[in-house]
Amino acid sequence: MPLPLGASERRINWRYVAAVGTYHALALLAFVPWFYSTTGAVLAFVGVYVYGACGMNLCYHRLLTHRSFKCPLWLEHAFTVLAVWCVEDTPARWVATHRLHHHRSDERPDPHSPLVNFFWSHMGWLFLENTDLGRQSAYDRYARDVLRDGFYRFIERYVVWVTLAQSVIYYGVGLLIGLALGRDLMAAVQFGASVWLWGVVVRTVIVWHITWSVNSLAHVSGYQNYDTGDHSRNNALVAFLASGEGWHNNHHAEPSCACNQRHWWEIDLTYLLLRLFVLVGLAWDVQMPTRKPGD
Numbered sequence: 001m002p003l004p005l006g007a008s009e010r011r012i013n014w015r016y017v018a019a020v021g022t023y024h025a026l027a028l029l030a031f032v033p034w035f036y037s038t039t040g041a042v043l044a045f046v047g048v049y050v051y052g053a054c055g056m057n058l059c060y061h062r063l064l065t066h067r068s069f070k071c072p073l074w075l076e077h078a079f080t081v082l083a084v085w086c087v088e089d090t091p092a093r094w095v096a097t098h099r100l101h102h103h104r105s106d107e108r109p110d111p112h113s114p115l116v117n118f119f120w121s122h123m124g125w126l127f128l129e130n131t132d133l134g135r136q137s138a139y140d141r142y143a144r145d146v147l148r149d150g151f152y153r154f155i156e157r158y159v160v161w162v163t164l165a166q167s168v169i170y171y172g173v174g175l176l177i178g179l180a181l182g183r184d185l186m187a188a189v190q191f192g193a194s195v196w197l198w199g200v201v202v203r204t205v206i207v208w209h210i211t212w213s214v215n216s217l218a219h220v221s222g223y224q225n226y227d228t229g230d231h232s233r234n235n236a237l238v239a240f241l242a243s244g245e246g247w248h249n250n251h252h253a254e255p256s257c258a259c260n261q262r263h264w265w266e267i268d269l270t271y272l273l274l275r276l277f278v279l280v281g282l283a284w285d286v287q288m289p290t291r292k293p294g295d
Helices: 014-031 038-065 073-084 091-103 118-122 135-142 150-180 185-219 236-241 248-253 269-279
Strands: 007-012 128-130
Touching (some): 038 091, 038 185, 038 269, 073 091, 091 135, 091 150, 150 185
16 A cells, blocks of 8 residues: 555655654663662553553543543543643644544555554654645644634644643652652752653653554454454454553444443453543543444
8 A cells, every 4th residue: 555645755744753753762761770760660650551541542532532421621621731741742633633544544545554554554654744634624624623622722832832841840840859858969860850751751652652553553453343344453452551442443333432342351441440530420421332243
């Protein structure tokens, strides 16, 4: 399969190349002992699930893109900040890309079809300009509802600063905690650096590859409960890593459904998290499956 429509073979998207390259290069500092702390490593591990499940899965994917449930606006905005801090672009851009993916899944206009090649679907598609995702045209067709909210228009304009804020917060809090624990200045600086590197950089890179694996692995390996007319698959490894997003064929069968589980073994941790919000009154109008496997 050739490159998707709109993808230029010559125009490199340097903004994405620089961001992805910089974060991966910085993540290598995790192998330098000076940047390690147990606190930082724990923050990275916990952050993968907090930012991945609440930010990417619940907010960007199931709430903003597919409107599979409702919640208070303040909670939606809080989830959005977590998603922005995953550095996977603005809410409107992410929603537009994903809605186009569903509209033309595994066809040539699909922005990240694995039918090009595995690397393309995993991350290569980010590095070439795609005119089909030109901001105005894509937003008008696929994300107009998102941009009705002034908060999301603010994110569009100041996304770089919102993203950088997490580094300042993580490092600053780490430094202050180090000083509060009675450490000397250099020890506090080291502790703050470890909190920033592991809690922000390492966590971001891990969340990236987990998210990208849904586009790549879950379109080439696994089984199908439904004949969806595309190559979406239920992949248990991706489902484990991505808190339920890897039951991707189930999702493609009913994109607006908030639950990806169809069989008892298809555990959807993101949906279980959503159920907790329902129990405390912070989520409602949850869309449930209407089709049985094989329908």
